[in-house]
């Protein structure tokens with residue numbers, strides 16, 4: 001999926017919801033950050049986590065935010081403009097432009113599942129981490145990411161189209177073996193599942209429905225069907241039978 005312009009804006013709104021903040025909190029805690037450390041966030045998006053990490057490592061530390069999308073990097077630079085201890089790299093995580101053993105910790109929130117060659121990214125993560133460096137990444141079990149309320153047939157068709165938005169639908173289930181093959185130990189998985197039962201304008205589900213709609217429209221679902229689906233979501237919300245569920249998983253590990 002291309003995170004430029006509208007999609008990037010929607011993604012940053014999703015990250016600003018309570019559920020977006022909860023993922024950052026769990027990732028942040030898993031890194032056990034100390035003052036003076038060097039950290040990197042892969043697929044940093046709008047820079048929210050970089051901002052939080054920069055405060056924690058302080059002036060003697062350094063935080064890199066890496067993302068290939070120019071619109072995400074611009075938003076992240078704006079978000080972190082007050083910091084001197086932040087550097088943004090407009091690059092792919094396939095080849096990280098940092099020296100071997102240069103980071104104490106590495107995070108990545110909902111980014112690895114968008115990268116075809118995850119194995120190479122994890123080898124790069126191992127290369128740039130110091131021995132004992134911490135890895136913390138959140139990826140979604142997309143088979144369990146779902147809206148409830150619209151008519152089943154239309155709802156199924158729209159979710160099926162959305163599967164094409166990322167190449168790894170169930171990455172948490174294969175990430176452990178990828179990490180172990182590449183020299184990480186102590187791999188641990190923590191489910192961060194949540195539900196929304198309302199579609200209000202600061203809910204994760206609201207921005208997720210707009211993201212899905214934008215993607216589906218560009219990928220063959222007619223505008224009329226998307227309008228029907230969105231009307232059915234609103235009706236389900238009004239009638240008290242709306243639901244949205246997502247199953248993100250935090251994976252943590254230590255570089256050997």
Ligand SMILES: C[S@@+](CC[C@H](N)C(=O)[O-])C[C@H]1O[C@@H](n2cnc3c(N)ncnc32)[C@H](O)[C@@H]1O
Nearest residue numbers: 003015043044045069072092093109110111115
């Ligand atoms: C769903 S967004 C998540 C952004 C941010 N981590 C957050 O939680 O708000 C996925 C991000 O992964 C980035 N991305 C896509 N391909 C990438 C790659 N090859 N290397 C690094 N980041 C990538 C996208 O540009 C996008 O900003």
